[in-house]
Amino acid sequence: MEVEIPETVQCPFCGKSCEVMFDTTATSDSFTVDCELCCRPFEVLVKCRPGKVLKIDVDPG
Ligand SMILES: [Zn+2]
Numbered sequence: 001m002e003v004e005i006p007e008t009v010q011c012p013f014c015g016k017s018c019e020v021m022f023d024t025t026a027t028s029d030s031f032t033v034d035c036e037l038c039c040r041p042f043e044v045l046v047k048c049r050p051g052k053v054l055k056i057d058v059d060p061g
Helices: none
Strands: 004-010 017-023 028-034 043-051 053-058
Touching: 004 053, 017 028, 017 043
Parallel strands: none
Antiparallel strands: 004 017, 028 043, 043 053
Protein backbone atom coordinates (compact mmCIF):
# COMPACT_ATOMS: atom_id res chain seq x y z
CA MET A 1 0.00 0.00 0.00
CA GLU A 2 1.18 3.46 -0.87
CA VAL A 3 1.28 5.51 2.33
CA GLU A 4 2.94 8.61 0.90
CA ILE A 5 0.33 10.41 -1.15
CA PRO A 6 0.68 13.63 -3.15
CA GLU A 7 -2.11 16.17 -2.69
CA THR A 8 -2.53 19.71 -3.91
CA VAL A 9 -2.66 22.52 -1.38
CA GLN A 10 -3.36 26.14 -2.22
CA CYS A 11 -1.37 29.04 -0.80
CA PRO A 12 -3.76 31.24 1.25
CA PHE A 13 -1.79 34.36 0.28
CA CYS A 14 -1.32 34.19 -3.49
CA GLY A 15 -3.53 31.25 -4.50
CA LYS A 16 -0.69 29.21 -6.00
CA SER A 17 -1.37 25.49 -5.91
CA CYS A 18 1.49 23.22 -5.06
CA GLU A 19 1.84 19.52 -4.55
CA VAL A 20 2.81 18.21 -1.14
CA MET A 21 3.60 14.64 -0.18
CA PHE A 22 1.62 13.48 2.84
CA ASP A 23 2.68 10.59 5.02
CA THR A 24 -0.67 8.98 5.75
CA THR A 25 0.68 6.76 8.51
CA ALA A 26 0.19 9.80 10.76
CA THR A 27 -3.57 10.07 11.25
CA SER A 28 -3.40 13.72 12.18
CA ASP A 29 -0.54 16.05 11.40
CA SER A 30 0.31 19.68 10.93
CA PHE A 31 3.36 21.23 9.38
CA THR A 32 4.55 24.41 7.78
CA VAL A 33 4.90 24.79 4.01
CA ASP A 34 6.76 27.63 2.30
CA CYS A 35 4.94 28.75 -0.83
CA GLU A 36 7.17 28.31 -3.85
CA LEU A 37 5.74 31.43 -5.52
CA CYS A 38 5.42 34.09 -2.79
CA CYS A 39 7.70 32.30 -0.28
CA ARG A 40 5.35 32.96 2.65
CA PRO A 41 4.98 30.15 5.18
CA PHE A 42 1.58 28.74 5.99
CA GLU A 43 0.33 25.92 8.16
CA VAL A 44 -1.18 22.77 6.68
CA LEU A 45 -3.36 20.60 8.92
CA VAL A 46 -4.14 17.16 7.59
CA LYS A 47 -6.24 14.21 8.66
CA CYS A 48 -5.40 10.83 7.18
CA ARG A 49 -5.90 7.18 7.50
CA PRO A 50 -3.17 4.88 6.20
CA GLY A 51 -3.25 5.11 2.41
CA LYS A 52 -5.75 7.98 2.18
CA VAL A 53 -5.84 11.71 2.87
CA LEU A 54 -9.23 12.55 4.38
CA LYS A 55 -9.09 16.29 4.94
CA ILE A 56 -6.68 19.16 4.38
CA ASP A 57 -6.97 22.55 6.02
CA VAL A 58 -4.73 25.49 5.25
CA ASP A 59 -4.14 28.11 7.93
CA PRO A 60 -2.31 31.34 7.11
CA GLY A 61 -1.41 31.57 10.82
ZN1 LIG B 1 1.94 32.00 -2.16
